[in-house]
Amino acid sequence: MKVADSTGVSLTGKDLLVRTLALKNYLSRQVLEPDEKNVGIFLPPTVPATATNFAVALAGRVAVNLNYTVTSQVLKQCSEVAELKHVITSRKFIEKVGLDPGVPMIYLEDVKEQITIGDKLSALLNARLRSADGLHRYLGLDGTQMDDPLTVIFTSGSTGVPKGVVLTHRNVGHNVSGIDETIHLNEHDVVLGILPFFHSFGYTVTLWAANCLPCSVAFHYSPLEARPIGKLAEQHQATVLLATPTFLRSYLRRIEPEQFKHMQVVVVGAEKMPLALFDEFQSRFGCRPIEGYGATELSPVVCVNVPPERAAGGQPPVREGSVGVPFRGIEARVVDVDSDQPLP
Structure with a gap:
């Protein structure tokens, strides 16, 4: 076991990579626009949230994990500041927190049904057969620089509107x-x-x-x-x-x-x-x-x-x-x- 959560999901590192690559394939093909730099993620810490963060990174995008303890108003302000076009979440979680990030939401429950056999097969073969360096080149990440953004994390906003902090x-x-x-x-x-x-x-x-x-x-x-x-x-x-x-x-x-x-x-x-x-x-x-x-x-x-x-x-x-x-x-x-x- 490399990663597990309290819902009962448990994956090896290789299985996590396969799941991440399949999700990345779907997002790149069906969801993310070519100029879409920042991608919102609205999930609690779980195996799906882990795979989603890694999929966004492997797609060459910047993950923006949104705070689900604030109001919808603050959430929408954060979405606007980060210039989000999509937020990846789950229906079950949205029903629980009752918040609206103010941009189109991609539900993991739907994604699971729409990931194709091709997505899964490509993910499996790349995870099994390519080295880390080979996978890096295959995904087109060899041009990524150390000072390129990896994530935007918003501060608590205790003194006003939350500020987006860029971490490379x-x-x-x-x-x-x-x-x-x-x-x-x-x-x-x-x-x-x-x-x-x-x-x-x-x-x-x-x-x-x-x-x-x-x-x-x-x-x-x-x-x-x-x-x-x-x-x-x-x-x-x-x-x-x-x-x-x-x-x-x-x-x-x-x-x-x-x-x-x-x-x-x-x-x-x-x-x-x-x-x-x-x-x-x-x-x-x-x-x-x-x-x-x-x-x-x-x-x-x-x-x-x-x-x-x-x-x-x-x-x-x-x-x-x-x-x-x-x-x-x-x-x-x-x-x-x-x-x-x-x-x-």
């Missing part, structure tokens, strides 16, 4: 490399993917890093649903969790210790982690969380504490109450908030 292949790729060099995810790791792809942490770490690195990933569509998350973690023996302190408090109350018994790395961000919560989580689950820091514009991880069992030689020890040390290649400094001058 280089931005996301560097973050994936930083995660690899810092946390050292391996073939025995299973990442618990609960963060939405419209959030840069979920997009970069649980979508791209978890699929590019040797680990596996199991998705649940909402980080707020503790009990299904506990069942998913137990089923797939999850070892890595990305969350916020608020989510951890919920999991302390609703998840049984045996469901998290394989957990080794718990990274928290977005909020300040109360020191008492470190002890409470470790006491219940036997795993001590670590803190990191990031921002959407920074793709997103800037720095993180490294758990001792994952630390390589020369990496500094965990310092609780801090956000850790920057990834390789990232420079940071502490400045006075008023004068912008570096502090000693």
